[in-house]
Amino acid sequence: MKLELLAALNAARAERRLAVVVTRLADGEQRLVTDPAGDPAEADIREAIRSGRSGVAGDVFLAVHRPSPRLVIVGAVHISQALAPMAAMTGYDVVVVDPRAAFASAERFPGVDLRAEWPDRADLRLDPFTAVAAVTHDPKIDDPALAAALAANCFYVGALGSRKTHAARRQRLEEAGVPPAAIDRVRAPIGLPIGAVSPAEIAVATLAEITAALRRPQETTA
Structure with a gap:
């Protein structure tokens, strides 16, 4: 060469x-x-x-x-405790970000790149090879992260919550200046529709949807 x-x-x-x-x-x-x-x-x-x-x-x-895929999990919650190690095992570089120090603790997330910061203030290096999963259910934390992920053209952007919850989220994002076409890219409710109930099952559904978006983008475009 x-x-x-x-x-x-x-x-x-x-x-x-x-x-x-x-x-x-x-x-x-x-x-x-x-x-x-x-x-x-x-x-x-x-x-x-x-x-x-x-x-x-x-x-x-x-x-x-191709850059190694990254997964930024917004929210150090029970779903994240299952999702982070599964994603790392699958080959993703994982970051968990949550400004709530009581949740974002090394004891709850051993060996994980953990950021006890607000997502819009953390240096998350979002790019088209990064997936973002927002799972706090708190608009103050999730919404800025989703807006940043869409602006960075992340290959996957998902958010926890019902369709009703997402309708309210869409309105907030539009009022914040996010283009409607960009908001259409948000996968909500997050994860493949497998009937997941427990945090671990939701994590499985989410990781499967993220990997499908990575490997088969034309088939999984929202």
């Missing part, structure tokens, strides 16, 4: 940007693709990005460099 290409790849990694190294099998010629639009191998690159898998596609080899 040429030094210029390697430097560009390292820069993309540092900035948590998607990058694909396309290598022509015939002669080893390489190019770095950060936006597949218009590339001769656009369709194959998009499929490799979707799956996250590197491999041969026609006459080229596609090496996919």
Whole structure:
């Protein structure tokens, strides 16, 4: 790999940007693709990005460099105690944020990146490779986090609560200046509809929905 290409790849990694190294099998010629639009191998690159898998596609080899997925859980509640370790086991970098110090304690979340801060004041580094699950049921905590997640184009944005609760949430977000089309992206009630009742079951439904949004975005767009 040429030094210029390697430097560009390292820069993309540092900035948590998607990058694909396309290598022509015939002669080893390489190019770095950060936006597949218009590339001769656009369709194959998009499929490799979707799956996250590197491999041969026609006459080229596609090496996919996709930032590791992150999950920001807003609310150090019982659901979060189940969701955080399950998500970490699945490969997500997990952050739990909650300004309520009594909830956001190391005893309740051992080994978790825990932030006892307001979500809109914490350095959460939201980006398109981050999922945000708001589960406090407290608008003062959840709403700013949801607005920030939508503005950052996070690949998944979900919130706990009934449809009635979400209708009120939508009104608040619109009044706060969040575009209605962006609010449409919020998955609420959170999680796949599996009839979940307990905090652990809700965590399972939520993680499944997040992973579907990561792996099959075209099929799960709200």
